[in-house]
Amino acid sequence: MSNSRTKINKLDSFEPVGFVGLGSMGGAIVKNLLDKGVCVHAYDKKKAVRRIFRDAGAIVHESPAHVALQTKYVFLCLPFAPQVEKALFGVNGLTQEKEKKLIVVDLSTIYSSDAELLNAKLRKTNISYSDCPISGLPKKARDGTLTLMFGGLKPEYKEVLPILKLIGEHIMYCGQCGTGQTMKSLNNIVYNINIAAISEMLPVAVKVGLDPVDFATVLLNGSARSFASEHFVPKILRREFRGDYQLQSAYKDIENFLKLKENIPIELPVFEAMGNVYREALEKGYGKESKSAMVKLYEEKLRK
Numbered sequence: 001m002s003n004s005r006t007k008i009n010k011l012d013s014f015e016p017v018g019f020v021g022l023g024s025m026g027g028a029i030v031k032n033l034l035d036k037g038v039c040v041h042a043y044d045k046k047k048a049v050r051r052i053f054r055d056a057g058a059i060v061h062e063s064p065a066h067v068a069l070q071t072k073y074v075f076l077c078l079p080f081a082p083q084v085e086k087a088l089f090g091v092n093g094l095t096q097e098k099e100k101k102l103i104v105v106d107l108s109t110i111y112s113s114d115a116e117l118l119n120a121k122l123r124k125t126n127i128s129y130s131d132c133p134i135s136g137l138p139k140k141a142r143d144g145t146l147t148l149m150f151g152g153l154k155p156e157y158k159e160v161l162p163i164l165k166l167i168g169e170h171i172m173y174c175g176q177c178g179t180g181q182t183m184k185s186l187n188n189i190v191y192n193i194n195i196a197a198i199s200e201m202l203p204v205a206v207k208v209g210l211d212p213v214d215f216a217t218v219l220l221n222g223s224a225r226s227f228a229s230e231h232f233v234p235k236i237l238r239r240e241f242r243g244d245y246q247l248q249s250a251y252k253d254i255e256n257f258l259k260l261k262e263n264i265p266i267e268l269p270v271f272e273a274m275g276n277v278y279r280e281a282l283e284k285g286y287g288k289e290s291k292s293a294m295v296k297l298y299e300e301k302l303r304k
Contacts, residue, residue, distance in 0.1 A: 016041055017163060018067040018074035019058075020087050020094075022049050025134065026077030026107070028141035029167055030058060036144070036166055041070040063092035068102055073160060077107040077134075080252065081114040088118065094127060101126045103156055105164075107148075109133045111256045112181040115151065119177040128156050131177055133184040134168065137231075145169040149187075151180030182260060188253040189271060192291065194228040196274045199294035202236060207302045212237060232292040241289040241296075248287030251278055 019030050022044035033040050034057045042058040043066070044050050054060040061067050064087045068074060074094060078084050084106060088094050094102060104127055106115065115131035122129045130152025140146050146168040150157050157173050164171050174183045198219065205215040216237055219229045235241070254275050261268065277294055286293040 015073065016059075016071040018071040019043070019077070020064045020067060020074060021077040021083075021108070022046075022053055023077065023079070024138045025141050027053070028138040029075075029077065029107070029134075029146075031056060032142055032144045033166060034058060038163075038166065041067045043067050064088075064090075064094045065092040065096040068094045068097040068100060072101065073103050073105070073163065075105050075107055075163075079249070080108070081110040081118075084108050084110060084114075084118065088122070088127075088129075095122075095125060098126065102128070103160060104129045105132050105150075105152075105156075105160055106130065107132055107134050109184060109252065110181060111252070111259060112178040112185065113259055115181050116178040119152075128153065129177065130156055130160075131180040132164070133180050135184060135187060136168075140169075141167075148172070149174050149180040149183040151175060151182075152177045181256065185253055185256040185260065188250075189257050189274070191228055192250070192253065192278070193270055193274045194226050195232060195291045196277045196294055198229055198232060198236075199277070199292060200298050202233070202295055203298040203302050232290075235290070236292050236295050241286075241293045244290035244292070246288050247278070247281055247291050247293060250291055251282065251287075254278055 016039040017033060019026065019040055019042045022030060022042060027049070030040050030042055030053060040058045041061060042053050043061050043064055044053070050060045059070070061070070064074075076084055076087055078087060086093065088104070094104065106129065110131070119129045130150060132148055132150045132152070134141070134146045134148055136146040144166055147170040148164055148168040149172055150164070151174045154173065161171070172183070174180050202212060202215065206212050216233045219225065219233050257271070277297065281294045281297055284297060286296060
């Protein structure tokens with residue numbers, strides 16, 4: 001009997017899982033859970049998306065409140081804090097089920113301070129809120145190999161850990177609520193610095209007479225090799241600046257770190273330089289393109 005069959009059999013004892021937000025990441029996570037035999041009660045604001053997941057085997061509902069009625073565990077995967085707040089406190093939100101105890105695990109990327117405020121707001125209710133942002137592309141979400149960073153109460157972490165292990169390959173308990181977002185923020189700052197450096201050096205390589213394909217080969221195989229180079233360098237060469245997380249959305253990682261930086265008593269010049277590049281790219285109108293569109297800034301400057 002195969003390992004995958006064994007895993008599915010072991011999930012017979014799992015309680016149903018609730019899931020709110022079926023976008024590129026959330027939807028991929030739900031498909032992974034469904035493939036592993038988990039009963040998923042799901043909601044998305046888009047009717048067409050709800051139809052897709054009903055056909056895929058999820059039990060689809062018309063509101064977060066209806067999802068909450070069916071399970072003790074509800075995962076959120078939403079664009080930003082306003083959407084999370086609406087899912088929790090809006091009309092037909094999760095808090096409408098006041099008598100039912102819920103453990104909410106928020107996979108969304110929001111500010112650390114927002115996670116702390118949501119947690120405080122829910123403290124006097126039957127809802128336990130934890131932040132658990134995810135890192136990885138939709139392919140990793142589909143494969144169940146994401147990195148997850150949990151911030152919240154230790155008992156809740158231990159309780160949902162078996163489910164988290166179906167979603168991610170690398171799972172860490174970071175501390176109190178909000179620390180998951182802090183962990184992801186710092187990770188993404190390093191990632192963003194890497195992308196900014198690639199975007200700066202590729203046009204320079206061309207300007208000084210190097211073959212861009214040769215330089216790309218070095219970036220992909222030499223000491224500068226990274227996830228950022230593996231993912232973005234081939235796309236830059238193909239001039240593909242769509243289809244990834246938009247630069248304007250990704251900027252919230254920088255804003256999150258700026259809030260944290262207020263309590264850091266040292267200069268961070270590399271971070272500051274990267275942030276300036278991001279802001280310039282946004283001012284130039286590249287916000288709806290992927291982060292690698294920063295390369296266009298340097299191409300323009302070197303053409304002058």
